[in-house]
Structures are given as C-alpha cells and as structure tokens.
Amino acid sequence: xxxxxxxxxxxxxxxxxxxxxxxxxxxxxxxxxxxxxxxxxxxxxxxxxxxxxxxxxxxxxxxxxxxxxxxxxxxxxxxxxxxxxxxxxxxxxxxxxxxxxxxxxxx
Amino acid sequence: xxxxxxxxxxxxxxxxxxxxxxxxxxxxxxxxxxxxxxxxxxxxxxxxxxxxxxxxxxxxxxxxxxxxxxxxxxxxxxxxxxxxxxxxxxxxxxxxxxxxxxxxxxxxxxxxxxxxxxxxxxxxxx
Numbered sequence: 001x002x003x004x005x006x007x008x009x010x011x012x013x014x015x016x017x018x019x020x021x022x023x024x025x026x027x028x029x030x031x032x033x034x035x036x037x038x039x040x041x042x043x044x045x046x047x048x049x050x051x052x053x054x055x056x057x058x059x060x061x062x063x064x065x066x067x068x069x070x071x072x073x074x075x076x077x078x079x080x081x082x083x084x085x086x087x088x089x090x091x092x093x094x095x096x097x098x099x100x101x102x103x104x105x106x107x
Numbered sequence: 108x109x110x111x112x113x114x115x116x117x118x119x120x121x122x123x124x125x126x127x128x129x130x131x132x133x134x135x136x137x138x139x140x141x142x143x144x145x146x147x148x149x150x151x152x153x154x155x156x157x158x159x160x161x162x163x164x165x166x167x168x169x170x171x172x173x174x175x176x177x178x179x180x181x182x183x184x185x186x187x188x189x190x191x192x193x194x195x196x197x198x199x200x201x202x203x204x205x206x207x208x209x210x211x212x213x214x215x216x217x218x219x220x221x222x223x224x225x226x227x228x229x230x231x232x233x
Contacts, residue, residue: 001169030213030215031211031213031215031217032215032217032218034217034219034220036153036220038153042225043202043223043224043225043226044145044153044202044220044223045223046219046220046221049209049211049217049219049221050209050211050212050213050215050217050219051211051213052211052212053211053212053217055219055221067213085152087152087153089153089155089219089220091206091208091217091218091219094158094166095155095157095166095167095168095169096143096155096158097155098152098153098154098155099152100152101152101153
C-alpha cells in the first residue's frame with residue numbers, strides 16, 4: 001500500500017497568516033493527490049483534486065502543488081472558518097490511502 | 108446528489124456490522140462513478156474501507172479485506188457495507204462517498220471523493 005505522511009501533525013496560526021501543509025507519498029503518485037478539509041463534527045469536504053485543481057466553490061486562498069512524492073497545501077491568508085483538520089489522499093491506486101491529518105488551530 | 112448512511116448504532120462484538128448508503132437526487136447507474144466507504148475512529152484520522160468501481164469491481168483496504176464486503180444495488184439506489192467479526196476497534200463514524208474523476212492539467216485522469224454522506228456512528232459493545 002502507498003503510505004501518505006503529512007507534516008506537521010498540528011499547527012497553530014493566526015487569522016491572516018499564510019500556512020503550508022506538506023504531504024509525502026511512499027512512492028511516486030504523479031499528481032493523483034487530493035486534499036480534504038474536515039471541520040469538527042462534519043464530514044470531510046473536497047478542497048483540491050489532482051494536486052492543484054481547486055474544487056468548485058473553494059476559495060482561491062487555497063492552493064495546492066507538487067507531483068511525484070511531494071505535495072503542498074497552502075492557505076494564503078487564514079480565515080476563521082479555515083481552522084480545521086486537513087487530509088491528503090492518493091488516488092493513484094487502490095487501496096486508496098489518507099495522510100494522518102494536520103490539525104490547524106488558532107494561536 | 109445526496110448520500111445518507113443508515114444502520115444500527117450499536118453492534119455486539121463478534122457480530123457483523125451492516126450499513127446502507129442511500130443515494131438521492133441521482134442514480135447509481137453511471138459508468139462515471141465509484142462508490143465507497145470511509146471510517147473515522149474516535150479522535151483519529153480517515154480510513155478508507157473500500158469501493159465498488161464503475162465496472163462493478165470491488166476494492167478493499169488491505170487491513171480489512173478479509174472481513175468486508177461492499178455491494179451496490181442500483182434498483183434500490185443503495186450502497187451496502189458489511190463488516191464481519193467486529194471488535195471495539197471497529198467503533199467509528201462510517202461515511203459513504205462518491206468518487207468521480209476528470210482529466211487534470213497534467214493529463215492524468217484523477218479520481219477524487221466529491222460527495223460525502225453526513226456519516227453514521229457505530230459503537231461496538233456488548
């Protein structure tokens with residue numbers, strides 16, 4: 001199975017900050033990488049597919065990049081509603097696998 | 108399109124867990140989509156359980172494949188999950204999700220889970 005590793009596991013930041021979350025795959029997955037946001041008590045929501053394609057309705061302050069084994073999710077200017085947990089997920093092959101999550105907290 | 112999970116909230120250890128996911132506002136009869144289940148243990152991350160692909164082929168998590176069956180009933184617009192021989196470690200919120208795909212700027216055809224149900228909580232306890 002392809003292992004997905006996110007860093008950091010948690011992150012404290014302030015409204016207006018720029019933050020970047022990293023996701024690494026245990027082998028090359030081209031750009032078959034998706035990012036999800038999960039707020040407490042709710043289902044995950046798709047943010048970005050194919051490493052860098054912003055899903056419909058997702059604010060442009062979110063961006064993704066990378067290919068192969070290294071990927072990033074960047075939020076350019078944090079808003080109060082962005083404090084949540086973020087997961088990367090590979091769809092290069094089955095079984096699909098998720099990263100362990102990055103919890104973004106208010107400083 | 109909406110997905111709604113349903114099933115018993117409490118299951119005894121060693122028994123089987125059976126959940127359904129009802130699709131409304133759309134049809135399961137599409138060659139575009141995969142249909143899958145994901146779970147989240149209390150305070151933990153997301154764990155992919157498995158999917159049925161658009162050609163009818165099932166794919167399962169390596170750690171669960173000996174105990175899990177996922178099936179699609181297009182006549183009922185439902186996706187079903189059966190997990191046998193449960194233990195307390197199977198206590199979780201169970202989500203169903205639609206997986207779709209498109210051609211990325213890179214030229215790859217990338218799948219992603221774009222529609223999720225709200226999830227249903229299952230507790231394994233005697």
